[in-house]
Amino acid sequence: xxxxxxxxxxxxxxxxxxxxxxxxxxxxxxxxxxxxxxxxxxxxxxxxxxxxxxxxxxxxxxxxxxxxxxxxxxxxxxxxxxxxxxxxxxxxxxxxxxxxxxxxxxxxxxxxxxxxxxxxxxxxxxxxxxxxxxxxxxxxxxxxxxxxxxxxxxxxxxxxxxxxxxxxxxxxxxxxxxxxxxxxxxxxxxxxxxxxxxxxxxxxxxxxxxxxxxxxxxxxxxxxxxxxxxxxxxx
Amino acid sequence: xxxxxxxxxxxxxxxxxxxxxxxxxxxxxxxxxxxxxxxxxxxxxxxxxxxxxxxxxxxxxxxxxxxxxxxxxxxxxxxxxxxxxxxxxxxxxxxxxxxxxxxxxxxxxxxxxxxxxxxxxxxxxxxxxxxxxxxxxxxxxxxxxxxxxxxxxxxxxxxxxxxxxxxxxxxxxxxxxxxxxxxxxxxxxxxxxxxxxxxxxxxxxxxxxxxxxxxxxxxxxxxxxxxxxxxxxxx
Amino acid sequence: xxxxxxxxxxxxxxxxxxxxxxxxxxxxxxxxxxxxxxxxxxxxxxxxxxxxxxxxxxxxxxxxxxxxxxxxxxxxxxxxxxxxxxxxxxxxxxxxxxxxxxxxxxxxxxxxxxxxxxxxxxxxxxxxxxxxxxxxxxxxxxxxxxxxxxxxxxxxxxxxxxxxxxxxxxxxxxxxxxxxxxxxxxxxxxxxxxxxxxxxxxxxxxxxxxxxxxxxxxxxxxxxxxxxxxxxxxx
Amino acid sequence: xxxxxxxxxxxxxxxxxxxxxxxxxxxxxxxxxxxxxxxxxxxxxxxxxxxxxxxxxxxxxxxxxxxxxxxxxxxxxxxxxxxxxxxxxxxxxxxxxxxxxxxxxxxxxxxxxxxxxxxxxxxxxxxxxxxxxxxxxxxxxxxxxxxxxxxxxxxxxxxxxxxxxxxxxxxxxxxxxxxxxxxxxxxxxxxxxxxxxxxxxxxxxxxxxxxxxxxxxxxxxxxxxxxxxxxxxxx
Numbered sequence: 001x002x003x004x005x006x007x008x009x010x011x012x013x014x015x016x017x018x019x020x021x022x023x024x025x026x027x028x029x030x031x032x033x034x035x036x037x038x039x040x041x042x043x044x045x046x047x048x049x050x051x052x053x054x055x056x057x058x059x060x061x062x063x064x065x066x067x068x069x070x071x072x073x074x075x076x077x078x079x080x081x082x083x084x085x086x087x088x089x090x091x092x093x094x095x096x097x098x099x100x101x102x103x104x105x106x107x108x109x110x111x112x113x114x115x116x117x118x119x120x121x122x123x124x125x126x127x128x129x130x131x132x133x134x135x136x137x138x139x140x141x142x143x144x145x146x147x148x149x150x151x152x153x154x155x156x157x158x159x160x161x162x163x164x165x166x167x168x169x170x171x172x173x174x175x176x177x178x179x180x181x182x183x184x185x186x187x188x189x190x191x192x193x194x195x196x197x198x199x200x201x202x203x204x205x206x207x208x209x210x211x212x213x214x215x216x217x218x219x220x221x222x223x224x225x226x227x228x229x230x231x232x233x234x235x
Numbered sequence: 236x237x238x239x240x241x242x243x244x245x246x247x248x249x250x251x252x253x254x255x256x257x258x259x260x261x262x263x264x265x266x267x268x269x270x271x272x273x274x275x276x277x278x279x280x281x282x283x284x285x286x287x288x289x290x291x292x293x294x295x296x297x298x299x300x301x302x303x304x305x306x307x308x309x310x311x312x313x314x315x316x317x318x319x320x321x322x323x324x325x326x327x328x329x330x331x332x333x334x335x336x337x338x339x340x341x342x343x344x345x346x347x348x349x350x351x352x353x354x355x356x357x358x359x360x361x362x363x364x365x366x367x368x369x370x371x372x373x374x375x376x377x378x379x380x381x382x383x384x385x386x387x388x389x390x391x392x393x394x395x396x397x398x399x400x401x402x403x404x405x406x407x408x409x410x411x412x413x414x415x416x417x418x419x420x421x422x423x424x425x426x427x428x429x430x431x432x433x434x435x436x437x438x439x440x441x442x443x444x445x446x447x448x449x450x451x452x453x454x455x456x457x458x459x460x461x462x463x464x465x466x467x468x469x470x
Numbered sequence: 471x472x473x474x475x476x477x478x479x480x481x482x483x484x485x486x487x488x489x490x491x492x493x494x495x496x497x498x499x500x501x502x503x504x505x506x507x508x509x510x511x512x513x514x515x516x517x518x519x520x521x522x523x524x525x526x527x528x529x530x531x532x533x534x535x536x537x538x539x540x541x542x543x544x545x546x547x548x549x550x551x552x553x554x555x556x557x558x559x560x561x562x563x564x565x566x567x568x569x570x571x572x573x574x575x576x577x578x579x580x581x582x583x584x585x586x587x588x589x590x591x592x593x594x595x596x597x598x599x600x601x602x603x604x605x606x607x608x609x610x611x612x613x614x615x616x617x618x619x620x621x622x623x624x625x626x627x628x629x630x631x632x633x634x635x636x637x638x639x640x641x642x643x644x645x646x647x648x649x650x651x652x653x654x655x656x657x658x659x660x661x662x663x664x665x666x667x668x669x670x671x672x673x674x675x676x677x678x679x680x681x682x683x684x685x686x687x688x689x690x691x692x693x694x695x696x697x698x699x700x701x702x703x704x705x
Numbered sequence: 706x707x708x709x710x711x712x713x714x715x716x717x718x719x720x721x722x723x724x725x726x727x728x729x730x731x732x733x734x735x736x737x738x739x740x741x742x743x744x745x746x747x748x749x750x751x752x753x754x755x756x757x758x759x760x761x762x763x764x765x766x767x768x769x770x771x772x773x774x775x776x777x778x779x780x781x782x783x784x785x786x787x788x789x790x791x792x793x794x795x796x797x798x799x800x801x802x803x804x805x806x807x808x809x810x811x812x813x814x815x816x817x818x819x820x821x822x823x824x825x826x827x828x829x830x831x832x833x834x835x836x837x838x839x840x841x842x843x844x845x846x847x848x849x850x851x852x853x854x855x856x857x858x859x860x861x862x863x864x865x866x867x868x869x870x871x872x873x874x875x876x877x878x879x880x881x882x883x884x885x886x887x888x889x890x891x892x893x894x895x896x897x898x899x900x901x902x903x904x905x906x907x908x909x910x911x912x913x914x915x916x917x918x919x920x921x922x923x924x925x926x927x928x929x930x931x932x933x934x935x936x937x938x939x940x
Contacts, residue, residue: 071377071380073377098373098377100368103368110374111383113359120436124434124437128345143349146350147295147296150384151382186898193891198362199912206898206908207903207905215685229435229681424659425660438676439673439674441673529851569838572837581853585853591819592819594819594903595822597902603807604811604815612803613815613816618819620819620856621851625852667829668934670913670934671909674905674906
């Protein structure tokens with residue numbers, strides 16, 4: 001599980017890369033979140049060596065990793081999925097077959113783009129409600145029993161004091177860093193541009209996380225966007 | 236439950252308005268979604284007549300109304316809430332006390348702003364994923380077991396063929412009209428401007444629904460934003 | 471020339487307001503930038519007193535005011551325009567008749583919305599170009615001889631070192647404050663919402679200036695958006 | 706002058722590409738608008754053949770091309786610029802040396818991103834003003850003598866009836882196609898993502914042109930965004 005496409009290519013195709021010595025019949029599973037196009041290229045090179053490549057990025061963040069509740073999104077040859085599932089099942093609660101190589105990345109990218117959008121939306125809605133005189137805990141409760149409900153509001157609320165055991169309860173330490181979210185949104189943007197898919201909110205979410213990283217939030221959890229948007233506050 | 240602030244003011248303060256004949260001690264409950272400031276003004280006028288005013292907008296849409304599962308968000312004097320709860324409980328599954336007059340509207344506006352943002356986000360993510368080769372039902376399943384999960388993805392999915400019994404399964408007929416969403420987003424925008432709250436995604440969502448209404452979607456359910464964003468399609 | 475609609479209403483309709491003592495036949499010219507709807511209301515009250523009201527907001531900023539090069543945008547009865555022109559001509563280089571009362575405000579609001587958009591656009595383009603290896607002065611020169619040319623690039627460039635005698639050459643002191651721009655964009659947003667006009671970039675520009683004001687730029691010139699967007703910098 | 710990076714690479718590096726037979730000392734000038742990174746790669750390959758490569762994209766559109774008033778933005782070794790200038794001067798009124806290979810592309814990309822932003826901004830401002838009761842020609846005149854002035858408002862106004870001899874006067878035929886603008890904005894987006902430059906309005910402009918192309922405007926001039934934003938109209 002490596003941070004960028006470049007690192008992954010290096011580990012496979014580099015001077016001392018896996019491709020130099022991989023044994024025939026090996027199953028290679030990459031859980032990095034990278035450009036789907038890169039996963040496809042690596043898969044071809046691995047095939048030439050008589051081995052099998054699958055992309056299997058994860059969702060759930062550090063908390064889910066600790067508790068073994070990660071979701072693995074797997075792309076690759078269907079016949080080999082059973083083998084991957086057996087291994088990944090030891091680390092994650094959900095192992096989902098997404099389709100051909102690259103579709104694991106596609107699923108991850110789409111999930112995280114929607115996650116970023118709903119997190120920023122939750123931060124905007126909570127901030128507006130507080131300014132209109134609502135109690136944060138009460139507003140969260142209302143959203144969570146209504147159509148505004150989302151993972152960011154009911155499981156990972158970004159407003160300090162609303163929930164325990166989440167980054168917002170710990171000065172936004174730990175969790176999923178704003179820098180990583182900005183990176184995933186960059187991948188989503190690239191995929192959207194190459195497929196000519198309109199992503200109006202996705203593009204703006206990307207820009208908002210870019211700015212956050214530039215304003216001292218790069219090390220903070222991505223839910224710190226609430227802090228970033230609060231006007232009175234300065235971090 | 237009236238469509239706009241203007242209608243509500245007319246019904247209360249007009250020539251033959253409620254305020255002309257209301258009896259002392261009456262409990263007046265307004266379930267319109269209007270500007271919180273207007274609710275506060277009406278409340279003062281009602282008080283002068285010795286009656287009680289509460290704002291109690293609803294969430295859940297036509298489906299929830301039919302099944303009696305609406306959520307009422309109530310703003311008003313706390314001592315009178317029990318009486319309102321008894322009445323509203325007959326029509327809704329959840330009757331929530333939000334605080335002083337106007338906070339019911341505030342809660343509704345915040346919920347719908349977040350709803351619009353997550354619906355557009357769901358539409359963008361589903362559309363992008365489909366173009367990247369994912370099966371719509373599978374992608375919805377993945378999002379719903381991951382951090383991208385939201386009411387728009389797991390209860391009201393905007394992609395035809397993913398769920399039954401929702402507007403997207405019926406050519407976006409019925410449900411909550413795009414025009415009404417554009418109206419609520421206008422109220423959210425006004426409240427955000429007057430409280431100087433940043434609502435970057437909320438503002439853009441407002442503009443997207445404005446454009447949708449202008450492009451022939453005004454009568455369609457607000458989940459038709461998926462259709463609006465699909466590039467190949469023309470409605 | 472007053473800061474907000476509230477101040478203007480107070481000066482005209484307040485306890486010691488102009489309307490209390492205005493002489494018949496007086497010509498009252500308001501150069502505040504306010505909601506066009508308020509200008510229209512004041513005009514009616516003034517008419518009742520037998521006087522004449524015109525809205526005449528200005529464009530050009532402090533520099534133009536000092537040098538007598540302001541542009542006055544005048545709304546009111548056409549027959550009275552000659553009289554207003556004679557007076558305003560002493561303070562401004564351009565005195566333009568825009569139409570009925572309120573159209574002066576409309577013209578001002580539209581100009582400033584476009585100004586904010588082109589200023590942010592100039593800041594984004596200059597920042598991107600600098601990061602791609604271009605010399606700021608050279609890039610400005612190229613934009614100004616090309617189709618990207620605008621007042622913000624050729625007369626009021628936001629990048630320090632490109633031009634002399636502008637706020638960017640003086641740590642963004644003086645000029646037209648970010649707070650005032652945020653206020654005018656709020657007026658544009660209100661007018662767009664009430665007329666159902668799509669203003670996608672205008673809405674986002676509004677939100678960007680809101681955030682700037684919250685991040686310590688409220689006292690700076692609005693061209694400081696370049697500084698705000700530069701990632702390495704912290705103000 | 707080729708449409709995409711792919712075409713350009715094919716023409717140089719393809720089976721029958723220029724690189725196969727180029728003579729030592731040749732001067733190769735590419736006026737395509739492509740990714741600056743591709744220009745740099747091609748330059749290296751050309752150098753290996755003992756020839757010289759320069760990127761020289763143009764600005765000004767079809768009109769400027771016809772009248773010989775194009776602006777060429779040239780990137781390459783400074784010593785060779787004089788030779789390029791002599792040739793390009795026959796086709797353009799301005800030939801500007803921008804710096805090392807790739808900076809010509811950078812300048813072009815930055816100009817067109819700002820152009821798209823100011824064109825959409827002009828369309829939004831003109832549309833809002835018209836709805837507020839202003840005459841289009843008068844509003845354009847006011848903007849052009851004020852701080853909202855830009856090339857899109859004073860030279861290429863997008864509102865039919867305001868100017869002659871521009872696409873808006875000819876049902877948006879000819880000129881610079883919306884598809885080409887969407888492509889250039891995609892290049893700007895890619896460069897911004899790779900350099901981590903915030904381009905909030907640039908990203909949204911990109912998305913707006915993507916949607917326009919999907920709604921039947923792909924063949925129209927990019928100033929047709931005015932038509933696209935007018936709510937009453939359907940193209």
